[in-house]
Amino acid sequence: MNNQTNQSSQTEVARRGSNGEVTKEQNGRGATSESALRPAVDIFETEDGITLQADMPGVSKDRLEVRIDGTNLLVEGRIGILPQDQAQQPLYADVRSAVYRRSFMLSNEFEASKIDANLKDGVLTVRIPKRPELRPRRIEVRSG
């Protein structure tokens, strides 16, 4: 890989992030080698479908990717508001990567084509409905 970094950021982490981004743009594929943060998630199921909520602070809508590839659901986002100011030096960092990435296996009862994703204040909510014919049905018991 021969990266030309044209975005300069001060932190080591951010610099790797920029490289990843450039690679992605140049090659048209994800820079999977970059170490990514694993976002904390809540996953819950109701009768209609399954909902996934992921904490991805710093990710704006245009830097978020929610992709379904077969039965694999990939959630990926890039932190966009870290310092771009040339003069800034990192003093302390809990967060040492600019990328969130996590993937999940879906099963066939979910309708991946009807996925709905929403991002608000750094929280991603993904809803995937179940196929109507596979939703649980209540069976009435007739008396008499």
Added chain:
Amino acid sequence: MFVTFMNRESPLFSEFQRLEQELDEFFTGATPWAGGIRSLPPGTFPAINVASSPDALTVYLFAPGIDAKALEISLQQNVLSVNGRREVSQDSNATYYRNERFEGEFRRSIALPEDIDPDKVEASYRDGIVEIRVQRREASRPRQIEIH
């Protein structure tokens, strides 16, 4: 079993360990207070990054999905404290498979360098990150001295 696993994968593992160590040294080496007595274990909500420039310090709190208006941010001397609460609505009819997201009250304090000006603080909230910018005192900023 774990030992054999480690041995087999050792080039990769040692590479990760080296990287982690290097990052730790990189971040704590420059500032003794980074490994300070107020520091909290990894994974604590919210995560904090601090960046420094000659005229200001910027503190980033990774706090997605909070009501930023209800945040209490205070600065006493050079110690910045943030108190808040995050509500995560739970559906009682749903079956939960994972419940990793933080819920409840949080409080974090961080000691900033001593040359900050506590009167010049501004905070904003965007995409789940609270950005707190504290100016340094004029007197401590680097100055160019001209020779006449």
